[in-house]
Amino acid sequence: MKYKRILLKLSGEALMGNQHYGISSEILQSYSKQIKEISEMGVEIAIVIGGGNIFRGVAGVATGIDRVQGDYMGMLATVINGMALQSSLEAMGVHTRLQTSIKMDQIAEPFIKRRADRHLEKGRVVIFGAGTGNPYFTTDTAATLKAIEINAEVILKGTRVDGIYDTDPEKNKNAVKFNSISFDEVYKKGLKIMDMTAFTLSQENSLPIIVFDMNKEGNLRKIIEGKEVGTLVSI
Numbered sequence: 023m024k025y026k027r028i029l030l031k032l033s034g035e036a037l038m039g040n041q042h043y044g045i046s047s048e049i050l051q052s053y054s055k056q057i058k059e060i061s062e063m064g065v066e067i068a069i070v071i072g073g074g075n076i077f078r079g080v081a082g083v084a085t086g087i088d089r090v091q092g093d094y095m096g097m098l099a100t101v102i103n104g105m106a107l108q109s110s111l112e113a114m115g116v117h118t119r120l121q122t123s124i125k126m127d128q129i130a131e132p133f134i135k136r137r138a139d140r141h142l143e144k145g146r147v148v149i150f151g152a153g154t155g156n157p158y159f160t161t162d163t164a165a166t167l168k169a170i171e172i173n174a175e176v177i178l179k180g181t182r183v184d185g186i187y188d189t190d191p192e193k194n195k196n197a198v199k200f201n202s203i204s205f206d207e208v209y210k211k212g213l214k215i216m217d218m219t220a221f222t223l224s225q226e227n228s229l230p231i232i233v234f235d236m237n238k239e240g241n242l243r244k245i246i247e248g249k250e251v252g253t254l255v256s257i
């Protein structure tokens with residue numbers, strides 16, 4: 023096993039599958055199955071999930087919603103996704119805990135680093151909801167922050183694309199994929215993998231990121247086994 027403790031970042035958008043909004047039960051099942059698989063291997067798994075399938079603060083501004091208010095709505099959306107994932111994992115017999123950066127006593131624990139550590143040591147999958155708890159940030163930044171706090175060895179950024187390319191593979195058929203790349207090169211080439219806040223935080227803390235296709239079953243396990251999947255960004 024290459025990694026013992028990981029932070030898995032799942033985008034809310036990917037959770038939609040082929041739908042235009044909401045949560046695809048197919049994707050939810052597939053993600054849960056893959057998470058269960060690596061949990062049974064003994065990997066300590068923390069998850070940060072996005073909310074873009076339900077609400078984004080910036081998008082709200084266009085409809086007249088105040089940006090800060092919209093960002094809090096976006097953070098609540100991540101809790102909805104986290105609850106869905108929690109329920110789906112528990113239905114498969116995986117023990118989980120949901121911790122949120124905004125207090126919601128009735129449905130989740132507050133984020134407490136030491137408690138999260140303890141859950142992870144006991145083999146529970148810990149889902150972090152409500153992003154950083156602050157407007158103007160993203161769930162990528164939340165993922166990086168939490169990964170550093172819990173000493174995760176790597177951030178696994180599950181997307182719909184199988185890694186980082188020199189140009190957008192959805193627009194350019196001749197795009198070339200990197201198997202590994204340094205933070206410096208990502209910056210120099212102007213490649214987008216995370217927003218700059220998250221990117222800089224990862225770089226400064228020497229926290230590697232693997233960008234991979236989470237919609238291809240088996241990829242998550244392969245990464246844990248040390249196989250070359252997606253693109254590794256490191257110092």
Ligand code: UDP
Pocket residue numbers: 032033034035071072073074075077078079080092093094095096097099100152153154155156157158159160161162163164
């Ligand atoms: N958000 C925020 N602070 C955070 C994390 C998220 O304000 O720390 C809000 C922000 O409005 C964002 C929305 O929550 O647009 C959903 O998160 P994100 O866009 O990162 O989700 P993803 O793109 O991964 O689905």
